[in-house]
Amino acid sequence: MRYLLVLMFCCFLPSAWADMTLSIVDQDNLPVADAVVTVSKNVVGTPSSVAVMDQVDESFVPRVIVVQKGQYVSFPNSDDIRHHVYSFSEPKTFEIKLYKGTDVAPILFDNPGLVVLGCNIHDDMIGYIIVADNALTLKTDKNGQVRLPVKQGDKVSLWTERSIDGVNALESIDITSDTEQTVTLELLPPIEVIDHSSHKGFGKKKW
Incomplete structure (x- = not known):
């Protein structure tokens, strides 16, 4: 019985690790943070x-x-x-x-x-x-990366406020790898924002 459980674990392990890493960079090879990626085939509540x-x-x-x-x-x-x-x-x-x-x-x-x-x-x-x-929708982190449950041949859509086609534009991306993929986009210059990395809870005050 123990060996059967081990075998079942090994069979299900690849699917548990099926997420691939998508990296978004701009024309200067700089990571694009806060890009929003939607996997339409994955319905969520x-x-x-x-x-x-x-x-x-x-x-x-x-x-x-x-x-x-x-x-x-x-x-x-x-x-x-x-x-x-x-x-x-x-x-x-x-x-x-x-x-x-x-x-x-x-x-x-x-x-x-x-x-x-x-x-x-x-x-x-x-x-x-x-x-x-109600579709799986995730943001890229500060390194321009996001983990997605997709495989080669899938498509995802991407939004970024830096799109040269305007803030309402969506980019369609073909997934070409089951493990990791880097996509380079021609974008507007990075937005200058204040570093709020130390911000916790509801800001400077203690409520």
Whole structure:
């Protein structure tokens, strides 16, 4: 019986390790962080958790978040100044007028698509919410990498705010390897953003 269990484990091991690593770099061979990759063939449910788009040092943190259709997003303001968050994007039009702190009800994002965020007080504050249509959708990390349950011959779609075709453009990528693949894209220059790597919880304050 013990040997049978070992054999079954070995048989299932490859599928458990089936994820491949996709790396996205720009024309200067620099990693592209916060690129959003969608695997349409993988259907996922809507998480019950509330996603968080914080505001720290007059920036949306994180700059890009991914949620599923039907998920709620909270918009705490961890700055010591007021913000006025809004979106005119078709999937979700809303505004949260001048406020500080966390006493703002989460907002439901029930239509798939790209939601661009701004602040009515600080014009340089830009954030993005990708509302996925119940498909597996992941972001690249600071090294421009993401692990995906795909194989050679599959296709995925990619979004990045740096696309030369505009912020609404999607790039189709053919998967050519079962283990790892690097894709080079012609993109706009990297966005200058504040380093919030030490940011935890709801910003500078201790709630």
